[in-house]
């Protein structure tokens with residue numbers, strides 16, 4: 266096995282994850298409307314539009330490692346050889362953890378650079394504009410292929426769900442983000458609004474203002 270094959274395996278695995286990211290997010294998370302743990306956990310993420318650590322992550326991390334090393338590695342091994350199989354599994358794992366990291370950071374930290382700026386704009390349109398569009402988080406390729414890509418335009422963020430990095434201490438939008446985001450509605454929530462946020466998240470509809 267040459268170095269080219271190892272790099273090829275890694276790229277194939279990384280690419281494979283990007284495809285899985287799209288399919289899982291669109292079908293296993295949104296189309297299932299809360300049936301099954303993966304869908305329920307993801308739609309809970311839409312209810313609050315925030316990222317917090319949960320032990321459930323350990324389960325998905327182990328699951329994806331298992332898919333990489335118990336499914337893709339033997340398959341790559343059978344198709345080419347051991348090193349190729351291992352490279353595919355490592356590429357898949359790298360793609361998955363890249364996605365997990367970028368997604369968490371999108372919610373928690375201000376963008377740095379063009380990629381982070383793009384990713385947040387693309388992903389927050391998914392949250393606040395149209396949850397059945399822009400399913401790719403780290404990469405928009407499959408949204409373009411399957412016709413679910415939407416140009417976010419100005420993303421209207423309900424104040425009660427605003428990312429902490431988007432606003433100043435008074436809860437007003439920081440000027441550097443005003444060309445991509447606008448704050449709408451009021452900051453306070455109540456029981457009725459919380460119930461509505463939940464119902465709309467589970468129906469894959471954007472939250473009301």
Ligand SMILES: [Zn+2]
Pocket residue numbers: 310368372388392
């Ligand atoms: Zn998100």
Ligand SMILES: [Zn+2]
Pocket residue numbers: 290294295307311391396
């Ligand atoms: Zn989603």
